[in-house]
Amino acid sequence: MEDHELLSKIRNPETRSYGFNLLVREYQQKVYWLVRKMVIDHDDADDVTQEVFIKIYKAIDRFREDAQLYTWIYRIATNECLSFLNKKKRRFFLPLEDVSKELSNKLDSAPNIGGDEIQRRLQKALLTLPDKQRLVFNMKYFDDMSYEQISEITKTSVGALKASFHHATKKIEDFLTQD
Amino acid sequence: MKKLEDIPKNNIFEVPEGYFDKLPGIIQSRVAAKETAPGIGIYGLVLKVALPMMAIGLAVFLIFRENDPHGTPEDLLASVSTEQLSDYLIDTDLSTDELLDNLDLSELDINALNEEVLYEEFDNDLLEEYVDGLELEL
Numbered sequence: 001m002e003d004h005e006l007l008s009k010i011r012n013p014e015t016r017s018y019g020f021n022l023l024v025r026e027y028q029q030k031v032y033w034l035v036r037k038m039v040i041d042h043d044d045a046d047d048v049t050q051e052v053f054i055k056i057y058k059a060i061d062r063f064r065e066d067a068q069l070y071t072w073i074y075r076i077a078t079n080e081c082l083s084f085l086n087k088k089k090r091r092f093f094l095p096l097e098d099v100s101k102e103l104s105n106k107l108d109s110a111p112n113i114g115g116d117e118i119q120r121r122l123q124k125a126l127l128t129l130p131d132k133q134r135l136v137f138n139m140k141y142f143d144d145m146s147y148e149q150i151s152e153i154t155k156t157s158v159g160a161l162k163a164s165f166h167h168a169t170k171k172i173e174d175f176l177t178q179d
Numbered sequence: 180m181k182k183l184e185d186i187p188k189n190n191i192f193e194v195p196e197g198y199f200d201k202l203p204g205i206i207q208s209r210v211a212a213k214e215t216a217p218g219i220g221i222y223g224l225v226l227k228v229a230l231p232m233m234a235i236g237l238a239v240f241l242i243f244r245e246n247d248p249h250g251t252p253e254d255l256l257a258s259v260s261t262e263q264l265s266d267y268l269i270d271t272d273l274s275t276d277e278l279l280d281n282l283d284l285s286e287l288d289i290n291a292l293n294e295e296v297l298y299e300e301f302d303n304d305l306l307e308e309y310v311d312g313l314e315l316e317l
Contacts, residue, residue: 020210024203032199036192046202053206054213115191122186142188169183176183 001026003069010060020060024053027070031077037138038081038131040103040123042112048084052077067152074153078135085131100127125175129168136161137168 001022009019031052036045055076063072089099104124107113113120126134136154139145140161147158154161 017207017211021203021207024206028199028202028206032194032202033190033192040192042192042194046198049202050206050209054209057210112193112195113191114193115189118186119189119191122183123191141183142190173183176186 004065007060007063007065007069020057023056027073028053030070031073034074034077034138034143035081037142038135039084040106040113041110044084048080049077052080055080071149071152075155078153081135082131103127121176122172125172128175129171133164133168136164137172140165 006019006023006026009015010023012019028049032045032049035048035052036042039045039048052073056073059076063069067075085099104127107120107123107127115123126137129137132154136150136156139150139153140147147161150156150161151158156164
């Protein structure tokens, strides 16, 4: 179903619930995986994903279609992710390194995480990056999004994104060559 | 292992079985719960705004009162000398009975006053002066 058709169903009070259900089914996996790669733990990803869709529901009437629907949804999801990670740091008065360490430990101990050792090592390398840089890296490397799409979502210039991705790749490769 | 491209680009994260089948229902029920939840209403809104404002007002009042160089009424009264106070009371039109009516005396205070009056050593000259001053109706 086209986004325009989906939105008109949501905006019609008689089909609002049905339309929103379709939107959730359409975007739930994209949002969940974006969030999961950032927060690592499934329960946290589940909470954040639910919050993202509740925010979408509350704000959908204000969506003016000057951006594409997926861009708008990804923007809400990325903001919610970064806000969750910041709250986590503030709640426990943890420095950045400690939150990364906690997430890194989850890679070894949390359920619902597979992959071989080198893939987990890559995830640990990603956790050494600042949250925003990690987010950009995930969207580019794992989700194969174009710089233009990421630029629209993060409201960052393509040039800055390219530089960020280049530095992130270098940091990751340096991490992987250690030991 | 040095290069990123040497690592398989797989998603290592997994979800519990049937997670994506259940998620839309969970979100839908949360949205429905929020929709049916009663709003706080106009009175609620007034209270929500007015109560913090009143609390701030009270706090500001107390801070200013604390810093007020004139202090509390008790402090002001304590700064007046007994002599000034008795002069003021003599000059007023208040009768002794009216003054007593306005005093919040405990039983202990009354007993202490009675004792003071009963065991007062009267000066005979002063007493004569007082009696002479009275305009007795005989």
